[in-house]
Amino acid sequence: METEKGLLIVLSGPSGVGKGTVRKAIFSEPDIQFEYSISVTSRKMRPGEVDGVDYFFKTRDEFETMIKNDELLEYTEYVGNYYGTPVDYVKKTLNEGKDVFLEIEVEGAKQVRNKFPDGLFIFLIPPSLSELENRIKTRGTETDDLIRSRMTVAKNELKMMNLYDYVVENDKVEHAVEKIKAIVIAEHCRRNRVEKRFKKILGVD
Ligand SMILES: Nc1nc2c(ncn2[C@@H]2O[C@H](COP(=O)(O)OP(=O)(O)O)[C@@H](O)[C@H]2O)c(=O)[nH]1
Numbered sequence: 001m002e003t004e005k006g007l008l009i010v011l012s013g014p015s016g017v018g019k020g021t022v023r024k025a026i027f028s029e030p031d032i033q034f035e036y037s038i039s040v041t042s043r044k045m046r047p048g049e050v051d052g053v054d055y056f057f058k059t060r061d062e063f064e065t066m067i068k069n070d071e072l073l074e075y076t077e078y079v080g081n082y083y084g085t086p087v088d089y090v091k092k093t094l095n096e097g098k099d100v101f102l103e104i105e106v107e108g109a110k111q112v113r114n115k116f117p118d119g120l121f122i123f124l125i126p127p128s129l130s131e132l133e134n135r136i137k138t139r140g141t142e143t144d145d146l147i148r149s150r151m152t153v154a155k156n157e158l159k160m161m162n163l164y165d166y167v168v169e170n171d172k173v174e175h176a177v178e179k180i181k182a183i184v185i186a187e188h189c190r191r192n193r194v195e196k197r198f199k200k201i202l203g204v205d
Pocket residue numbers: 015016019020039040043074075076078083084085103104105106107108109
C-alpha cells in the first residue's frame with residue numbers, strides 16, 4: 001500500500017510578528033509530530049546558533065549554486081541575506097508520511113503556495129499595529145528610520161493575509177501555539193486523516 005503523504009504546514013506573517021518565537025515554542029512541546037525543515041541562509045551565524053540546527057549557514061556563492069542547481073523549494077533575499085528551503089528534505093519527509101513545518105517570510109510562502117497548493121498556510125498577525133511596532137523595536141538594533149521602513153514593509157505584508165487558509169493572532173505565544181496545533185488537527189480530520197497519536201488512543205494502526 002502506498003504511504004499517505006504528510007501535510008506541508010507553512011507558518012508565515014509580517015516581519016516582527018513573532019514567527020520564530022512561536023515556531024520555537026511549538027517545537028519545544030513534547031507531543032509535536034511535525035518535522036521542522038531547517039532553512040539555508042547566507043546570513044552570519046549569531047552567538048548561540050548552531051549550523052545544521054538553527055540554519056544551514058552558507059556563503060552567498062554557495063547559496064547561489066543551490067539556486068542554480070534547483071535545490072530550493074523557495075528562496076528570497078531578506079534584509080540583504082538569502083533564505084531558502086531545501087527541496088529534497090521536504091519531498092522526502094512528506095513522502096514518508098510525515099508532516100513538514102516551514103517558518104518562512106511571506107514572499108517565500110507565496111512561492112510555496114504555487115508549488116504546493118494543497119499545503120496548509122497559516123498567517124500570524126499581531127494584536128495591533130502598535131504592538132507590531134513594539135516587537136520590532138524590542139529586537140533592539142534598528143534605528144528610527146529602519147523601524148519606519150520595516151513598518152511600511154510589514155503593513156504591505158499584512159495585506160497578503162487573504163491568500164492564507166487560516167489567520168492566527170499572536171497575542172500570547174502559548175495561545176498562538178494552541179491555536180496552530182488545533183488547526184493542524186482539524187485539517188487532518190477534514191482531509192480524512194487520523195493523527196498518529198489519536199490512532200494510539202483508538203487502538204488502531
Ligand atoms: N522565504 C524564507 N524565509 C525564511 C526562511 N527561513 C527563515 N525565513 C524568514 O527570514 C526572516 C529572518 O529570519 P532571521 O534572520 O532568523 O531573523 P529574525 O528576523 O530574528 O527572525 C524571518 O522572517 C524568517 O521567518 C526560508 O527558508 N525561506
